[in-house]
Amino acid sequence: xxxxxxxxxxxxxxxxxxxxxxxxxxxxxxxxxxxxxxxxxxxxxxxxxxxxxxxxxxxxxxxxxxxxxxxxxxxxxxxxxxxxxxxxxxxxxxxxxxxxxxxxxxxxxxxxxxxxxxxxxxxxxxxxxxxxxxxxxxxxxxxxxxxxxxxxxxxxxxxxxxxxxxxxxxxxxxxxxxxxxxxx
Amino acid sequence: xxxxxxxxxxxxxxxxxxxxxxxxxxxxxxxxxxxxxxxxxxxxxxxxxxxxxxxxxxxxxxxxxxxxxxxxxxxxxxxxxxxxxxxxxxxxxxxxxxxxxxxxxxxxxxxxxxxxxxxxxxxxxxxxxxxxxxxxxxxxxxxxxxxxxxxxxxxxxxxxxxxxxxxxxxxxxxxxxxxxxxxxxxxxxxxxxxxxxxxxxxxxxxxxxxxxxxxxxxxxxxxxxxxxxxxxxxxxxxxxxxxxxxx
Numbered sequence: 001x002x003x004x005x006x007x008x009x010x011x012x013x014x015x016x017x018x019x020x021x022x023x024x025x026x027x028x029x030x031x032x033x034x035x036x037x038x039x040x041x042x043x044x045x046x047x048x049x050x051x052x053x054x055x056x057x058x059x060x061x062x063x064x065x066x067x068x069x070x071x072x073x074x075x076x077x078x079x080x081x082x083x084x085x086x087x088x089x090x091x092x093x094x095x096x097x098x099x100x101x102x103x104x105x106x107x108x109x110x111x112x113x114x115x116x117x118x119x120x121x122x123x124x125x126x127x128x129x130x131x132x133x134x135x136x137x138x139x140x141x142x143x144x145x146x147x148x149x150x151x152x153x154x155x156x157x158x159x160x161x162x163x164x165x166x167x168x169x170x171x172x173x174x175x176x177x178x179x180x181x182x183x184x
Numbered sequence: 185x186x187x188x189x190x191x192x193x194x195x196x197x198x199x200x201x202x203x204x205x206x207x208x209x210x211x212x213x214x215x216x217x218x219x220x221x222x223x224x225x226x227x228x229x230x231x232x233x234x235x236x237x238x239x240x241x242x243x244x245x246x247x248x249x250x251x252x253x254x255x256x257x258x259x260x261x262x263x264x265x266x267x268x269x270x271x272x273x274x275x276x277x278x279x280x281x282x283x284x285x286x287x288x289x290x291x292x293x294x295x296x297x298x299x300x301x302x303x304x305x306x307x308x309x310x311x312x313x314x315x316x317x318x319x320x321x322x323x324x325x326x327x328x329x330x331x332x333x334x335x336x337x338x339x340x341x342x343x344x345x346x347x348x349x350x351x352x353x354x355x356x357x358x359x360x361x362x363x364x365x366x367x368x369x370x371x372x373x374x375x376x377x378x379x380x381x382x383x384x385x386x387x388x389x390x391x392x393x394x395x396x397x398x399x400x401x402x403x404x405x406x407x408x409x410x411x412x413x414x415x416x417x418x419x420x421x422x423x424x425x426x427x428x429x430x431x
Contacts, residue, residue, distance in 0.1 A: 003392075003419070005395060010354065127225065
């Protein structure tokens with residue numbers, strides 16, 4: 001069958017796709033870690049209208065996910081938020097006017113990385129990348145890359161429980177472009 | 185200097201002339217759409233062939249995430265929105281033609297006057313207090329989705345001088361795997377702006393581009409009520425075998 005082509009998310013998704021609590025996969029959980037950073041373009045300027053989605057294994061290694069990422073209150077229709085028990089594995093966060101995002105989650109079990117899907121105005125087809133929470137020798141993706149390229153996928157610890165991960169959509173003359181992935 | 189439509193038309197023709205035949209998705213490096221210039225990677229994508237990749241599974245949604253009336257964008261406020269009432273329906277399929285069941289479909293769009301309910305939209309067309317333009321639903325067991333909404337208007341943008349986007353509805357889709365994720369736009373048949381729009385024309389292959397244009401379906405039109413459009417969506421990307429077998 002002919003596949004449906006991608007089109008840009010455009011600039012006006014903000015009242016439709018982001019939802020309250022979208023960036024907090026483990027509300028109230030004492031074991032949650034913070035992953036944050038900026039999205040930059042090829043001029044080194046922050047991208048204030050990018051949308052990042054995250055998909056990861058649960059802390060127990062499960063890849064089944066769970067419903068309830070955007071759980072709703074049937075009375076008011078408002079987003080009631082995750083129930084704090086089920087780990088849905090899915091996060092969605094738009095960059096702010098500084099091009100910054102913050103995600104709170106639990107480290108996945110069995111794999112060292114979070115899957116990331118990047119959308120933006122000016123990006124006609126989304127991009128996949130990964131946040132590796134630690135350097136992971138022997139990982140089939142990292143081991144095929146030069147050290148400089150692999151480094152774009154590995155989050156930098158800033159202080160206990162807080163990691164920095166930037167996305168660079170294009171080489172800006174100084175900083176390495178993020179490694180983006182295709183799946184076959 | 186600001187480009188004209190004639191400039192853009194020439195750039196589109198030049199891009200078409202060197203496009204890979206049969207390519208489905210737009211090239212991320214597509215200069216006629218100016219915002220792509222600094223927002224596409226220059227390095228090749230790194231191909232992952234790991235059957236254990238987490239991305240071969242994906243997020244799930246359910247009845248806790250979606251309310252029944254979310255699919256009717258004309259019923260989100262006290263009054264009736266202005267414009268032409270339409271229903272849009274179709275099936276979400278994987279590339280083997282299997283239905284994507286129970287999965288989230290999200291839509292957003294401009295109102296009938298071509299204005300988004302978004303603070304960043306400065307087009308001097310009226311907002312409609314009875315229309316926000318965002319909806320969602322879950323596909324049924326045949327992969328079917330249905331929305332009731334208003335036909336969106338065309339609107340200007342600043343890609344080049346006198347640039348107008350053809351009327352469209354934004355769609356966000358999930359498959360059974362994160363690799364099948366798709367955000368795209370549905371267009372309406374017969375719009376003279378299609379040929380001039382660098383976002384639609386970024387899909388160089390004509391057959392693939394037709395995939396983005398809904399069919400008017402008179403049998404879906406409801407007498408004295410609404411016009412009907414049909415639009416099926418086929419998701420790209422691999423999924424884990426165990427998920428396919430389990431569904």
